[in-house]
Amino acid sequence: MDDWLSIAIRFALYVDLLLLLGLPAFALMNRTTLLSRSDAQLNVRRFVLGAAVIGLLISASSMLVLAKAMSGVTQFSELSQHIFEMILMGTDVGIAWVVRVVALSAIVIVTFAVQRHTASSHGVVAALAAIALATVAWSGHGAMDEGARRYPHLIADILHLFAAAVWVGALAAFAMLLRRAKTPSFDQLVGLSRALAGFAMVGTLIVVTLIVTGAVNYWLTVGLSLSPLVSSQYGLLLLAKLCLFFAMLGLAAANRYHLTPRLEQSIDRGDTRAAVKALRSSLVLETGAALLILLLVAWLGVLSPSAPL
Structure with a gap:
């Protein structure tokens, strides 16, 4: 059951973060199609904001599943603050998780602060999304190498x-x-x-x-x-x-x-x-x-x- 929950969370995170980087990147490459109309700008802005918030929620869920797996407890209610502190401060995957949350939070702030998306704002969002997406590598097989x-x-x-x-x-x-x-x-x-x-x-x-x-x-x-x-x-x-x-x-x-x-x-x-x-x-x-x-x-x-x- 835990494996399937982990798979579902990983799948949702992949979809969310790939889109969060991919759509602003496409918008930068095709300014005459997506950035020239106000309705398209609005759609992109809403999508970016929604994807960043959803990414934060999925990341929170992934941390719960990771903490349960690493601690060996049988119920989520058994998780303690000490377990989370140990993962976040003492493991590479925990540090990567913190970086992802910071990057996604920054995207939310930027999206709220910029009412009309321009090429520069899309560039900032794409850069932050790239950071968030890169952290996923630390939960894959590459992070197991030494x-x-x-x-x-x-x-x-x-x-x-x-x-x-x-x-x-x-x-x-x-x-x-x-x-x-x-x-x-x-x-x-x-x-x-x-x-x-x-x-x-x-x-x-x-x-x-x-x-x-x-x-x-x-x-x-x-x-x-x-x-x-x-x-x-x-x-x-x-x-x-x-x-x-x-x-x-x-x-x-x-x-x-x-x-x-x-x-x-x-x-x-x-x-x-x-x-x-x-x-x-x-x-x-x-x-x-x-x-x-x-x-x-x-x-x-x-x-x-x-x-x-």
């Missing part, structure tokens, strides 16, 4: 998280733009088309980063052998994650090389309904695959890579 392997593993984990955040943030941003495009104006469709086309180069860098850091993480966690992929629960879940990743890659390629040019052509013709519908369906599938990957990552985080089936 010596010369520890910091390369943590850096690879953090870069992997950052790349995933930009991809997930882009999916969320495209969903916002498509929702506004239910009864689209010409300007809205042009903005959507430009955002899709402009993400192509960034998307390539994201894929390269995910593949390289994923390979480094596998090597540092499991080793050079591929046999664990079929001989352990960890390996089978990792294989499922890879299949979903390549499915996302295929959908992203279809968006880039087929659906985006189709949207551009439909704008020229003046009939965009079919193109928007096809793009929306593709992004729904891609988002669903991304959520399943995050669920698998949360599950992998509580498993021992060396444990056999």
Whole structure:
């Protein structure tokens, strides 16, 4: 039961923090689409504030579960102040938790203080969100390494998280733009088309980063052998994650090389309904695959890579 609770909390934290970094990062890269309209600015501001508050609540829940697991008590009511002080002051994961809470609290303060989001305020939020997201690496397998392997593993984990955040943030941003495009104006469709086309180069860098850091993480966690992929629960879940990743890659390629040019052509013709519908369906599938990957990552985080089936 505790494992499934831990998985659920990890999953919720991944989704929240990836979006909290990814959406402002996308907004910075596409100012003409998300920052040019007051309604979009308002949506982003509300989302950032809500995600930061939710992140604080999830972090509080994660600390309760962590304290229960590390102390060995059977009930949450048995937890004492001393246990929390020991974790927060005496462990790396506790210090990382404090840094995350401070960063998320700062995002809440910044969001309240800035009524109209600008590029600079989005930059501040993205930087604070990056700090909050980076702390998640200290609750993964990289934090278990010692010596010369520890910091390369943590850096690879953090870069992997950052790349995933930009991809997930882009999916969320495209969903916002498509929702506004239910009864689209010409300007809205042009903005959507430009955002899709402009993400192509960034998307390539994201894929390269995910593949390289994923390979480094596998090597540092499991080793050079591929046999664990079929001989352990960890390996089978990792294989499922890879299949979903390549499915996302295929959908992203279809968006880039087929659906985006189709949207551009439909704008020229003046009939965009079919193109928007096809793009929306593709992004729904891609988002669903991304959520399943995050669920698998949360599950992998509580498993021992060396444990056999």
